[in-house]
Amino acid sequence: MSSKVFLQLQGKATQASRVVAEYGSSYYKQVLEKNRHYVQEPPTAEKCSLLSKHLFYTRIASIPGRYETLQKELDSVKQIWKNRQALRVEDAGIAALFGLECFAWFCAGEMIGRGFTFTGYRV
Incomplete structure (x- = not known):
């Protein structure tokens, strides 16, 4: 520099x-x-520790509900796959664009992780 x-x-x-x-x-x-x-109140380290435990166990308690939601989503995807003959071109296009967007975000994350380079080598 x-x-x-x-x-x-x-x-x-x-x-x-x-x-x-x-x-x-x-x-x-x-x-x-x-x-x-x-x-x-009081804003102490002990209170922070207690709140951290509240958050952790609350998130653990939410897992069954999240799992149930995931199962419903998977069931709807299975149902769409079974009826794929009736799938409209618009729906297929939206699904393809969503997949492309996910891939683009993955690529962007990879580039950011490598320090904003395409090859991984810094000049």
């Missing part, structure tokens, strides 16, 4: 840190006050 680019980057970082130092505290207080009703 050239020194000119480095100096520009350093200047931008310095400017950003000044803005954060000047407005960060007031923004933090404003957001906290606006969302005060979400804060559990």
Whole structure:
């Protein structure tokens, strides 16, 4: 990286840190006050641990309902597959576009994971 680019980057970082130092505290207080009703009292590490356990076990308790929903979705896909002769071109096109979109998001995620490169090698 050239020194000119480095100096520009350093200047931008310095400017950003000044803005954060000047407005960060007031923004933090404003957001906290606006969302005060979400804060559990007393705001301690023990309370955070308790809430974390609540979230974990609540999610575990929701698994049977999610599984039932998944089974219903799979049954509807099986039913569509059985009646595929009656499938309209529009429905097939929508399914193909959905599959293409999923593949595109997968590819984008792979590129992001490799550091925004196509081959995996950085120059």
